[in-house]
Structures are given as structure tokens and as C-alpha cells.
Amino acid sequence: MCLAIPARITKLEESQMAEVDILGVSRHVSLAMVPEAKLDDYALIHAGFAIQVVDEAYALETLEILKSVDGLLAAEAELLEGEAS
């Protein structure tokens, strides 16, 4: 029920409304809660309102960190082996 889906803002409209594209479907949503939102921003949409502008940089940074988890693990395994011997 608290699900919010990322959508791209495709058109700014009157009275803090905007047209967004949610997975290919266009909808009108309110920007009352994200006054900073700009055209082409991605925002999380919940029940007809944008509730947060999605930070793409953060998304990509998180993925990079997660991708290196494998590396971290290898390093830790070596450490453990080192301790055991």
C-alpha cells in the first residue's frame, strides 16, 4: 500500500500538477510535495502524488558499492585464512 513507483515528469501543468510517464502510461499527478521537481526529473509516485525526486546519482553509486561486495568478500576470506594459519 505504501508502494511508490518511479516515473519521469514529462510536462509541468497548472496548480502544481504534472504529467508523468509511469512505465509507458501517462498520468496526471500533483507536485505539491516536491516543489523542487523539474521537467524530466524522476519522482516516486504514490496515490497520485510525487513524494520524492529520485536521485539517479545515488542509485548508481549504490550499485557500484554492491558490485564490489564480491571483492570485499574475497579480501575478507583471505584475511580469515591468514588468521587461521
Added chain:
Amino acid sequence: MIDLSGFRDAEIARGLIDRLNVVATKPVKFMEVCGTHTVSIAKHGLREIMPDTLTLLSGPGCPVCVTSNADIDTAIEFAKQPGVIVTTFGDMMKVPGSYSSMSQEKAAGGDIRIVYSPLDALNIAEKNPDNKVVFIGVGFETTAPIIASTIEQAQRRGLDNFLIYSAHKTVPEALRVLVNDPDVQIGGFILPGHVSTIIGLEPYRFLAEEYGVPSVITGFEPVDVLQGIWMLAEQVADGRAEVEIAYKRGVMAEGNPTAIALIEKIFEPCDAEWRGIGVIPGTGLKIREEYGAHDAMRVIPVTPPPPKETKGCQCGEVLRGVILPYECKLFAKGCTPEHAIGPCMVSSEGSCAAYYRYTDHGRS
């Protein structure tokens, strides 16, 4: 197009699971407090691939499930008043109250309409000036500011026939009740992503500071969920207790200040009854007197018949994480999504429904 496919990447997921197997050496129970997490964990089979030391419990994170029978009975009572149109999110329709559900009332002729957004309900009010339109406000902090913004708009547009029945609940203080529950003993919280989008990190701080319980705000893709669990396990292994964010693309530490201000402008805290948990002080949201013209309870003060609980349904224990859904005697026997006895089986985000749909439990 923003590319989030990495959050479903099997390779990254495997890396996280390997890592979890290394760090999760102590037996510990983590609870997810969001219905969307419950579904994601069940759907992707994450419970089954956890290290043996790690137990995942589901908590009271489905707003529909924690709505009390009394609130549902009240919604139904509104629908029985002449000239009243009741509007609601679709997931509330089939939830049984003490005597009936909104979908039964609709079949019996009540004017109950499903809307996607409270703004749709506002438009119904504009088109039907001779009717009163009551929107059943159910949901956590994710939804409350949306309702607040709609009340503000109703006032601005002079739509006095638009009313809200506020059965909203706020999450953090409910977590205090769970940490204090000797039957459960939670070692870490997988905190809800989109509730936290609104409220940020601060309101959870007491979990770490007063109770020493690690807590991580977590997203909803399988890799997000695994990352949240991994960060919790790291805290446990290091003997740390902090509130961290594993969902930085959707949650700022300060939350959404505009939304927080909206909640505070329109609502004030009140006590709220949670199904299965009871009354938790300060976890409800009552419409402030200045906006009383849009408060359904003030404008149409209905008195539903005294509520009663459904016999045999153990939703209460399920919502507190005391039992798992399949430990309820009725699970998959008397109670299935088609013939649900309790809300945890009705709601698509209910724990019982998630277990029924995505696991083999009780269906062999």
C-alpha cells in the same frame, strides 16, 4: 531512462548472500515492518536462502491489515447514510469488519467507489455538490501527507462536501511496542522505504539509542532487500546499533520536509487502535479543528454497532511476529485469498496472502 535493472541482478544478489553467510554467525531475528517488503521477500524466495542463523519475521506493516474492525465498521456506517458517497483505495474493499465488508455493502446498494488517488475523490465531490463524499483515509506516513494536501485543496476550492475519515497511523511508536514485546525479541529492523521517504531517519533514532536495536531503511527490489539485511547483519557482527539507509535513491536523511509540514498543518497526533496490537498512544492522526469542516466524524457523527473480533483468526499474532502465517490453524484450510477470514489474507500485502501465494506452506 534511469536504469535500475541492477537492483534485480542475480550476480550482485549472490555476492550479497555469500557475504551474509560470512557475517551472520550469531542467531538473530530481523523483522520487516512493511507489507511491500513482506511481498518482495516471499516472491523472491529470500527467506529460504538466508543463513540458518538468520530468521526473518513479518511485522505490522500492511496498513489495511492493522486497520481495526471498528474503523471498517465506521466506514460502512457512512455508506449507510442517505446522500453519502464513500470513496476508498481498492485494497480496503474486501477487508471484513465485524459484520460486513465494503464490497458486501456495495453489492447491497451502498454508493462506495474505488479511487486511485484522494484527488479523484475530490473530483467526485466537485461533480456531486448535493452529496457528501467521504474518503476513507487509511495508510501510514507515506499516505497521510497526500490526504493532508487534498484537504488543503478542498478548502481552497471551497468543496465543503469533501470529507475525510482519518484512520491513519504512524509507524515509529508501534516499533517501540514490538521491541518491548518479550514474545518476539527483535534483533534488527528492516525499516520501510517509502514511509521513511517522508519522515527520514530521525524518528527511528530511539531504536538504536534506547534499545540498541540495529535498523536499516530498505528499498524493495531483491538486491535492495538483501543489502538492507546485509547491513543489519554487519551491525550485529560489529556490535553496533545505528539507523542506516540502504535506499539512498528514495530516502533522504531528513525525509521530505514539505510533506512533514503538511502532516503537521492538517493533523494532530491521537491514540490509535492497531488490529492485534491494541491502542498505541500517539500513533493516530486526527484532523485539526481548523480543518474540522472536512472531518467526516465531526460533520456526520455516526455510531456503528459495537465491534467484535473474528473467531479463530490469528492476524494479531501474525502482525506482531509471534507466529508465522502457516502456524495459524485456519491458514490454507478455512482461510484462503478467495475465502479470507482475516485481513492478513485479504490484502495483497498481508503476510498470510504473501505466504499463501509464494510458498508451499500448508498446501502440500
